[in-house]
Amino acid sequence: MKKILFLLAFLATAVHAAPKIEHWAAPSGARVYFVETRVLPILDVSVDFAAGTAYGPADKTGVADLTRALLEAGAGNLDEEQISAKLVDIGARMSGSADADRAGMSLRTLSSQAEREAALDLLRTVLSAPTFPGSVLVREKGRTIAGIREADTRPDSVAAKRFAAAIYPGHAYGASATVESVERIGRDDLVAFHRDNYAAKRAVVSIIGDVSRGEAEAIAQRLTEALPAGKADVTIPPVAKPVRGTVKIAHPASQSHIHIGAPAIARTDPDYYALLLGNYVLGGGGFVSRLMQEVREKRGYAYSVYSYFAPRKLEGPFEIGLQTKREQAGEAIKVVEEVLAKFLAEGPTAKELAAAKKNLVDGLALRIDSNAKILGYLSSIGFYGLPLTYLDDFPAKINAVTASDIKAAFARHVKPEQLVTVIVAAD
Amino acid sequence: MTKPAPLLALVATLIAVSPAPTTRRRKAALLFLTQAVLLGAAGVTFANPFETKLANGLRVIVKEDRRAPTAVHMIWYRAGAMDEKDGTSGVAHVLEHMMFKGTKKLAAGEFNKIVAEAGGRDNAFTSLDYTAYFQIVPNRALPRMMELEADRMSNLQLTAKEFEQEIKVVMEERRMRTEDNPQSLVYEAMRSAAFQAHPYRRPVIGWMDDLEHMNWKDAQDWYRSWYTPANAYVVVVGDIDHQQVFRLAEKTYGRIKPRALPERKPQNEPAQAGIKRVTVKAPAKLPYLLMAWKVPKLNDVDKDREPYALEVLATVLDGHDAARFSKNLVRGSKIAQSAGAGYDGGTLRGEAMFMLDGQPAEGKTVPELEAALRDEVKRVAEEGVSPEELARVKTQTIASQVYKRDSMMAQAMEIGGLEAAGHKWQDIDKLLEKIRGVTVGEVQAVARKYFNDDTLTVAVLDPLPPDQAKPKKSAMATRH
Numbered sequence: 001m002k003k004i005l006f007l008l009a010f011l012a013t014a015v016h017a018a019p020k021i022e023h024w025a026a027p028s029g030a031r032v033y034f035v036e037t038r039v040l041p042i043l044d045v046s047v048d049f050a051a052g053t054a055y056g057p058a059d060k061t062g063v064a065d066l067t068r069a070l071l072e073a074g075a076g077n078l079d080e081e082q083i084s085a086k087l088v089d090i091g092a093r094m095s096g097s098a099d100a101d102r103a104g105m106s107l108r109t110l111s112s113q114a115e116r117e118a119a120l121d122l123l124r125t126v127l128s129a130p131t132f133p134g135s136v137l138v139r140e141k142g143r144t145i146a147g148i149r150e151a152d153t154r155p156d157s158v159a160a161k162r163f164a165a166a167i168y169p170g171h172a173y174g175a176s177a178t179v180e181s182v183e184r185i186g187r188d189d190l191v192a193f194h195r196d197n198y199a200a201k202r203a204v205v206s207i208i209g210d211v212s213r214g215e216a217e218a219i220a221q222r223l224t225e226a227l228p229a230g231k232a233d234v235t236i237p238p239v240a241k242p243v244r245g246t247v248k249i250a251h252p253a254s255q256s257h258i259h260i261g262a263p264a265i266a267r268t269d270p271d272y273y274a275l276l277l278g279n280y281v282l283g284g285g286g287f288v289s290r291l292m293q294e295v296r297e298k299r300g301y302a303y304s305v306y307s308y309f310a311p312r313k314l315e316g317p318f319e320i321g322l323q324t325k326r327e328q329a330g331e332a333i334k335v336v337e338e339v340l341a342k343f344l345a346e347g348p349t350a351k352e353l354a355a356a357k358k359n360l361v362d363g364l365a366l367r368i369d370s371n372a373k374i375l376g377y378l379s380s381i382g383f384y385g386l387p388l389t390y391l392d393d394f395p396a397k398i399n400a401v402t403a404s405d406i407k408a409a410f411a412r413h414v415k416p417e418q419l420v421t422v423i424v425a426a427d
Numbered sequence: 428m429t430k431p432a433p434l435l436a437l438v439a440t441l442i443a444v445s446p447a448p449t450t451r452r453r454k455a456a457l458l459f460l461t462q463a464v465l466l467g468a469a470g471v472t473f474a475n476p477f478e479t480k481l482a483n484g485l486r487v488i489v490k491e492d493r494r495a496p497t498a499v500h501m502i503w504y505r506a507g508a509m510d511e512k513d514g515t516s517g518v519a520h521v522l523e524h525m526m527f528k529g530t531k532k533l534a535a536g537e538f539n540k541i542v543a544e545a546g547g548r549d550n551a552f553t554s555l556d557y558t559a560y561f562q563i564v565p566n567r568a569l570p571r572m573m574e575l576e577a578d579r580m581s582n583l584q585l586t587a588k589e590f591e592q593e594i595k596v597v598m599e600e601r602r603m604r605t606e607d608n609p610q611s612l613v614y615e616a617m618r619s620a621a622f623q624a625h626p627y628r629r630p631v632i633g634w635m636d637d638l639e640h641m642n643w644k645d646a647q648d649w650y651r652s653w654y655t656p657a658n659a660y661v662v663v664v665g666d667i668d669h670q671q672v673f674r675l676a677e678k679t680y681g682r683i684k685p686r687a688l689p690e691r692k693p694q695n696e697p698a699q700a701g702i703k704r705v706t707v708k709a710p711a712k713l714p715y716l717l718m719a720w721k722v723p724k725l726n727d728v729d730k731d732r733e734p735y736a737l738e739v740l741a742t743v744l745d746g747h748d749a750a751r752f753s754k755n756l757v758r759g760s761k762i763a764q765s766a767g768a769g770y771d772g773g774t775l776r777g778e779a780m781f782m783l784d785g786q787p788a789e790g791k792t793v794p795e796l797e798a799a800l801r802d803e804v805k806r807v808a809e810e811g812v813s814p815e816e817l818a819r820v821k822t823q824t825i826a827s828q829v830y831k832r833d834s835m836m837a838q839a840m841e842i843g844g845l846e847a848a849g850h851k852w853q854d855i856d857k858l859l860e861k862i863r864g865v866t867v868g869e870v871q872a873v874a875r876k877y878f879n880d881d882t883l884t885v886a887v888l889d890p891l892p893p894d895q896a897k898p899k900k901s902a903m904a905t906r907h
Contacts, residue, residue: 084748088819091826146789150712153893253607254899287539300595355544362546365565369495370833
């Protein structure tokens with residue numbers, strides 16, 4: 001067979017190792033994670049802080065997002081127009097993100113000296129010396145509030161917010177910004193949130209691209225040396241487990257939006273690998289998952305049906321989600337519950353487990369085939385304190401998991417008596 | 428400030444068989460701009476990509492990229508919603524779903540299983556102009572992917588049973604993307620008002636009533652008409668040797684017999700002679716405004732000038748954080764909650780439009796926003812743009828071309844998208860040069876020439892408080 005010949009030719013080039021990650025602490029106290037790769041003339045940097053929504057005052061939800069968003073609204077002696085013009089003139093891209101645990105900025109720039117220096121200067125300035133102009137705050141509060149009012153008419157965002165609130169009662173992980181909470185936020189709140197949380201000792205600097213180790217060391221220090229001193233590390237209060245129940249919310253949409261789940265797992269929990277594999281079989285593995293098979297492929301109930309674990313510093317959510325024609329929501333939920341119950345009772349079959357392992361292990365190459373993707377891993381490894389060898393160890397960790405490990409891990413983390421169901425546009 | 432998410436990006440003209448992860452879609456206009464080169468900034472020129480044509484008419488384009496041991500394999504068919512007929516709108520996309528339902532050799536769902544076990548990801552998407560399928564895999568799995576894709580080009584087994592199940596999924600997809608998404612409804616309404624004769628008046632997902640009455644034979648007819656080697660091309664990007672890929676293509680796709688294609692009628696749109704306005708009422712809080720002018724598209728890469736000027740105009744208005752809409756309308760006058768501009772004529776088989784859209788800020792009205800958007804275009808028509816603004820377009824273009832090399836998928840999409848519109852991947856460099864060569868005068872000239880009311884369609888979302896809207900019950904289940 002000639003085909004086999006070609007196959008061998010491809011195989012010969014197939015073995016590549018995970019990128020070599022270097023790690024050190026900058027004199028500022030920031031933790032730095034670095035990969036040198038000179039193939040493309042680009043540099044990617046991200047600086048992440050323990051400054052997510054979980055660290056904001058309970059009555060002012062939204063302060064973490066607004067603080068992050070307004071970093072670029074004025075910094076040092078630059079106003080927002082000067083900042084965006086400078087970035088655009090050097091072809092650099094700066095973007096921010098904030099979730100429950102983390103908030104930060106990332107930068108992509110050409111690695112040529114002039115562009116790189118100018119881009120890093122800007123990043124340093126917005127992180128260390130934001131001015132939070134009052135007039136911009138007024139405008140952005142207005143836009144945020146308008147956005148909240150709009151989102152509260154959409155079935156998907158209503159479902160997501162109500163689900164978070166229901167599974168994290170009284171906890172910051174369940175809080176969403178409201179019109180009232182945003183109205184209460186003043187400039188002082190942003191200044192204080194930045195001063196307390198955007199500190200070097202709460203920062204992880206991730207760097208990948210066309211610079212040397214020496215240059216990376218200088219970059220990390222330069223980006224973090226002028227940050228505020230910050231508060232001592234604040235711990236997020238523990239998560240209380242919810243009680244099983246169903247929340248129904250009226251909405252005129254043609255489809256019901258359904259979420260089922262509970263708080264489940266912290267990022268550093270050793271059950272991570274077992275849950276990742278098990279979830280692949282249950283509802284994470286696209287078309288090959290059980291939920292997709294039963295809900296979509298066999299019954300045509302939904303276009304999208306999935307499950308996932310979103311590990312956080314503390315127990316992040318486990319969630320099953322789908323949208324279906326409102327008349328058949330009850331029937332679809334029944335199918336989902338049966339699939340979940342059977343999985344919890346029996347775990348995966350040997351065949352399913354083998355297939356899941358193949359996908360996750362062989363698919364690792366796809367998840368680290370660009371600088372942008374590796375930057376994301378550097379940031380997570382740093383922020384959650386995962387081992388530097390995380391990517392190297394991944395295949396062995398996955399391959400070591402057994403079907404009974406998965407069943408036991410699900411029993412520990414997904415408890416039927418805690419599962420909350422939220423249905424928006426319920427009949 | 429971070430630029431508000433461009434609204435046009437929310438309006439999907441690409442729809443996929445499987446829900447995409449929550450990545451932000453780029454708008455069509457930016458796709459054109461970033462259709463850039465691989466040489467230039469790094470200063471190295473390779474004889475790369477490579478192309479061959481099989482005896483049955485299938486073209487194979489390979490770009491070697493050795494950065495990681497992975498490969499993207501795509502097949503593009505030049506058959507999209509614009510090739511459909513009234514009464515079976517949506518069939519291009521339905522067939523895309525059915526392509527995963529088994530062949531003479533493979534059971535339904537096996538395709539996905541094999542890709543997954545190889546460690547890969549796969550999906551497909553349908554647009555007005557084309558239907559494309561792709562797998563991203565460790566490079567050693569490429570031969571198997573080519574075998575599978577070739578198999579379903581000629582051996583698809585359509586059955587009434589699988590069809591009846593899958594059409595329900597597609598109707599759920601339409602409910603999710605369109606019925607319950609006010610901005611999508613506005614976009615759909617705008618297109619069907621703007622085009623009377625041209626097939627761009629029909630949505631890619633299809634009208635619900637057409638989906639209700641579609642049967643497996645409609646999908647079968649579509650497959651037999653358009654899924655033939657001479658109507659397709661393969662794009663491979665990754666850590667592979669192009670000669671090996673060519674040989675594999677010969678062994679797999681090369682075995683497929685060619686078939687004649689149906690005649691394509693031009694279906695040109697008659698000239699519009701007067702403004703069209705359409706309103707959509709749907710549950711929402713903020714109104715939404717979408718304005719679309721008919722403008723020329725890129726036909727001749729060498730001779731055309733105006734399409735490049737229109738592209739630069741879109742970038743000046745809304746191409747980056749410092750562009751005029753963000754600066755003047757969102758941050759400056761604060762009239763807009765968000766505002767966007769886009770030109771889709773760079774890679775298009777059908778008729779092009781230049782679109783402006785936005786949501787008025789709280790306390791502002793749709794007519795105020797409409798006037799403000801028009802004023803921005805008028806200012807360019809009267810005063811032109813500054814040399815600094817043009818320099819930014821150039822800088823952005825160069826940077827994008829370098830950044831794009833970090834993604835194999837972006838490189839494959841660029842080649843595939845250009846070819847779909849009838850251009851050649853060899854033109855990638857030229858397109859970029861042309862964009863850079865646009866003058867202040869040319870931008871001003873297109874702003875003067877193309878933005879009069881006679882070719883304009885305006886669509887507006889009139890928000891209905893959700894508690895005043897009636898629950899949308901589905902039509903009677905007429906399928907059996």
